[in-house]
Amino acid sequence: MAKQRTNALSDVLDQLEAATHSGSIEVQEVIEKLGHRSFASLMLVFSLISTSPASAIPGITTIVAAIVFILVVQMILGRDCVWLPRFITRRRMSSAKLCKGIGWLRKPVHFVERFLDVRLTFLFHRPWLWLPLVAIMALTLFMPFMEIIPTSGSIASAVIALFAAGLLTRDGRVVLLSLVLLLAVPVSVWYFGFQG
Known part of the structure; x- marks a missing residue:
């Protein structure tokens, strides 16, 4: 059973790749493909997009930050079904760049x-789960400003993806690691971005 769960990350990439088609794809199509109850899968997908070469799409870090923020708020409130505003769900992404990003992510995943x-697994229950969720919510507020510092947005997204991977596969050790990194990211970005 545990072994099947460890393949969940590749399964998410497969689902995302299956949703792509010629031209471009709407955020709403991604949500429908992954499921309206798949908070962890959606968080993983969008944070990975911002980590991959697809992050070259202008404004993608800000869009991903907004999506993750809204997902986290709903998780904290205990919602069962994902809701995103229309101005986000109607946004389109290049299928070619998205597929390139998925291909790039295969090996590390x-x-x-x-x-x-x-x-x-006790870390996936309240109040323990709130700790990384609140840290992620705070981090997403700074991510739009990270676009001015090369790679910093991708680093922040990678840490969020790590948390989502732990949540999706029920690996509490990964969640603990992501929490430590979540607290370290703002300090690191400030030091290397503005002091380095």
Whole structure:
């Protein structure tokens, strides 16, 4: 059972790739493909998009930050079904760039999956789950400003993706690691971006 869960990340990439078609794809199509109850999958997908070469799409970091913020708020409130405003769901992304990003992510995702397992599951219950969720919510507020610092938005998105991967595969150790990194990202970005 645990082994099946460790393949969940690749399954999400497969679902996203299956949703792409010629031209461009709407955010709403991604949501429908992954499911309206798949908070972790949606958080993983959009944060990975912002981590991959697809992040070259202008404004993608800001869009991803807005999506993740809204998802986190709904998770904290205990909603069962994902809701996003129309101005986000109607946004379109280049299918070619998205597919390129998915292809780029395959290797690192396969590598990470080798180390995932179901453990420390108490971290997925309240109030423990609120700690990383609040940290992510705070981080997304700074992500639009990170677009002016090269790669910083991608680093922040990668940490969010790590949390989503832990949530999706029920790996509490990964969630703990993501929490530590979430607290370190703003400090690192400030130091290397403005002091370095």
